[in-house]
Amino acid sequence: MKAKKKKENFRSDCPISSALDLFGDKWSLLVIRDLVYFGERTFKDFSNADEKISSARLSDRLCKLEVLDLIIKSNHPTNKKVFVYRLTEKGMDLFPVIAEYVRWSNKYLNDHINEPAKQFSKQLEEDREGTLLKFMQKSS
Amino acid sequence: MKAKKKKENFRSDCPISSALDLFGDKWSLLVIRDLVYFGERTFKDFSNADEKISSARLSDRLCKLEVLDLIIKSNHPTNKKVFVYRLTEKGMDLFPVIAEYVRWSNKYLNDHINEPAKQFSKQLEEDREGTLLKFMQKSS
DNA sequence: TAATTTTACTTTCAATTCGGAAGTAAATAT
DNA sequence: ATATTTACTTCCGAATTGAAAGTAAAATTA
Structure with missing residues (x-):
């Protein structure tokens, strides 16, 4: 409960x-x-x-x-x-925090992390705002 | 050691x-x-x-x-x-993660956090890239 | 120069938190 | 009617934490 x-x-x-x-x-x-x-x-x-x-x-x-x-x-x-x-929404607003962890790990733990994550990180590098918006709207 | x-x-x-x-x-x-x-x-x-x-x-x-x-x-x-x-540099690259925690807390714990943090968050809202760059260059 | 204070830790230990295994109870599937 | 699935709860030994006290060397003060 x-x-x-x-x-x-x-x-x-x-x-x-x-x-x-x-x-x-x-x-x-x-x-x-x-x-x-x-x-x-x-x-x-x-x-x-x-x-x-x-x-x-x-x-x-x-x-x-x-x-x-x-x-x-x-x-x-x-x-x-x-x-x-x-x-x-309060929880969804943690997505930018998560996204920054992904970017950091993509840069410094690259050989350890999985391929989809690398792809997502690449999208973030190319267009951070757009990528974030796309994800955050998807679930509202 | x-x-x-x-x-x-x-x-x-x-x-x-x-x-x-x-x-x-x-x-x-x-x-x-x-x-x-x-x-x-x-x-x-x-x-x-x-x-x-x-x-x-x-x-x-x-x-x-x-x-x-x-x-x-x-x-x-x-x-x-x-x-x-x-x-x-590896440590400094965690600054964007920290910045996103600040933004989140400024939005959802606003009445609890200190004034300088609110100011910093405001700067981030106005110009995220610029604010991050300013801080990150200051110490390199 | 001798005594005191400061700094950067280390040690100890009780209390909290955690991981893993097992158990429970209700709902669903067979 | 029985077996299985799901969403937990309960236990307990192990790991982690916080608080307090201790240590040793360097710096400051008397």
């Missing part, structure tokens, strides 16, 4: 540290990533991602992100057991 | 998760932030930041970031006891 929102204790009034206080763990941005890419995901879909998050961890990340209003949880249209997660 | 670089075990070939594997903790980007802002910092300078990192944690973050070649450590010109940390 969606837990009560207990007050966040920010370390400072710095926007960077505050953002990290909210979703600066190793999993939150990967959930956002999947939702940017696929538009909607179920618990199982997230579980199947390459990074293999444990179900306990996925469960509490999804709760936190929902409490933060970065994602919303709704019922599956036909299957009552399944829930569908999507991005809110 | 600068530890041996033990092989990084990336969770996947995704550029986002890989970047998070390298510096996706709650402190690394704050060290980078201080260096973007001030150009150079000593151990004590970092310790004095608002977030109050413990010295044990600061010590191992600095080591990791140095091993990753995101920062370099050099002697203080006059004081043998003090070391000066600076960004490498």
Whole structure:
């Protein structure tokens, strides 16, 4: 269930540290990533991602992100057991952050990252604004 | 001392998760932030930041970031006891990531963040490319 | 020059967080 | 009617963190 929102204790009034206080763990941005890419995901879909998050961890990340209003949880249209997660606008607005991680990794971890990511990074280099807009409109 | 670089075990070939594997903790980007802002910092300078990192944690973050070649450590010109940390180009290239965190927080945590950050965010909104360039050239 | 302070750490340890495995319960498929 | 799937929850040992205290060398002060 969606837990009560207990007050966040920010370390400072710095926007960077505050953002990290909210979703600066190793999993939150990967959930956002999947939702940017696929538009909607179920618990199982997230579980199947390459990074293999444990179900306990996925469960509490999804709760936190929902409490933060970065994602919303709704019922599956036909299957009552399944829930569908999507991005809110607030969550979608993290896409530029993600895009910059991609560019950095494309430059410095190039021989390690997958081909589609390289392609996406190339698009970003050629037309950052356009590429971002294209993705962000697709899901609104 | 600068530890041996033990092989990084990336969770996947995704550029986002890989970047998070390298510096996706709650402190690394704050060290980078201080260096973007001030150009150079000593151990004590970092310790004095608002977030109050413990010295044990600061010590191992600095080591990791140095091993990753995101920062370099050099002697203080006059004081043998003090070391000066600076960004490498690789580290400076994280500035766009940081800038996007600032924009996001300025939009969604506006009443919590400090005034200079708001000003910086405003500059970014008006001229992202120019603002980034101005900062990134300042320290090369 | 001797004593004090400063700086850059290291050490220790309790508390929090994490990963992995196993379990549960309801809904769906067979 | 039974088996399977899905979305979790529960446990627990291991890893990471934060806070406090300690250390050693260099610089400053008396």
